[in-house]
Amino acid sequence: MTYYDQHMHTHFSPDSSETFENYLEQTDGVIVTTEHLDFNDPYNDGTDTVLDYDAYIEEIEGLNLQYGGRIRRGIEVGYTRESFPQIQSYLEGKSFDVVLLSVHQNGEYDYLMPVVDTKNPKDVMNEYYDLCLEAVRNVDQANVFAHFDYGIRRLGVSVEELKEFEPQLTELLKEIVRKKMALELNTRSMYEYGNVDLYRYVIQLYLQLGGTRFSLGSDAHSTDKYRYHFEDAADLLRENGVISVVQYRNQEEELARLD
Ligand SMILES: [Zn+2]
Ligand SMILES: [Zn+2]
Incomplete structure (x- = not known):
């Protein structure tokens, strides 16, 4: 199987209006969407952004009959300390192919x-990386740790400045390794927000710490960002000796070669 985009949103996320059909037109292969779950969402006036699971599954099941089963089910869980119990009870009894874990906010x-x-x-930065570590420690159902740079995107951080946080990043990456989660290369972070150098540094640190699992995701909210700069991200992985990425079906790992 060729590697596919493992981080995308449709109209099932409040910040997207894209359709499954439009993504399906981009490829003959598999797609997966990873819709938002963000309790007490500051972008939603503090209300809960909750994926309508039944409607999501119903639409995917209908389209999978038409399109040869090409759609996988995913969710992007936005962690906060306060919402952790709600996250646990939401995930209980639901079935996804892949679960991304993110920190988007600090509860405020x-x-x-x-x-x-x-x-x-x-x-x-201190607060953000503390929350990231807590998220990975606490949430046992996640497969991929998404966009490690989300919390610092507005700060314009250089590699040197990020290196000051190496002890915290080391703890975080070790926990990701221990939990057998994949580290996401978020290609919009890398090539739209200009953080590719931060990714180069963190990829190397993760490899040094024994990390082997990588996931590629554009974080597309519309088809114009589908597989955004995927060739560049794949090149960066290959330069670091990585020959495959990890994809998930029913939360079981599948390896996809980067060729
Ligand atoms: Zn996100
Ligand atoms: Zn996302």
């Missing part, structure tokens, strides 16, 4: 909101 504001610009950048 989303890390992409302008208020972040008024904070001390080092405090933001």
Whole structure:
């Protein structure tokens, strides 16, 4: 199987209006969507962004009959300390092919909101990486740790500045390895938000710590970002001696070669 885009959103996420059919037109192969679950979502006036699981499964099952079973089911779980019990009870008894784990907010504001610009950048980074470690430790059902740079996108962090957080990043990456999760290369982070150098550094650190599992995701909210810069990200992995990425079906790993 060729490697596919393992992070995409449709109209089942509030910040997207894309259809499954439009993504299916981009490929003859498999697609997966990873829809938002963000309790107390600052982007939604503090209300809960909850994937309508029954409607999601119903639409996918209908389309899978028409399109030869090409759609897999995914979710992007946005962790906060306060919502952890709600996350646990939401996931209970539901079935996904892949579960992404993200930290988007601190319970008060989303890390992409302008208020972040008024904070001390080092405090933001400390808090964000503490929350990331807590998320990976606490959530046992996740397969992929998404966009490790989400919380620092507004800060314009250099590699040197990120290296100051190497002890925290090391703890986080070790926990990702211990949990047998994959590290996501978020290609919009890398090539739209300009964080490819941060990714190059973290990929090498993760490999040094024994990490082997990588996932490629564009974080597309519409088809114009489908497989965004995937060849560049695959090249970066190959430069680091990585020859395959991990994809999930019923949360079981499948390896897809990068050729
Ligand atoms: Zn996200
Ligand atoms: Zn996303």
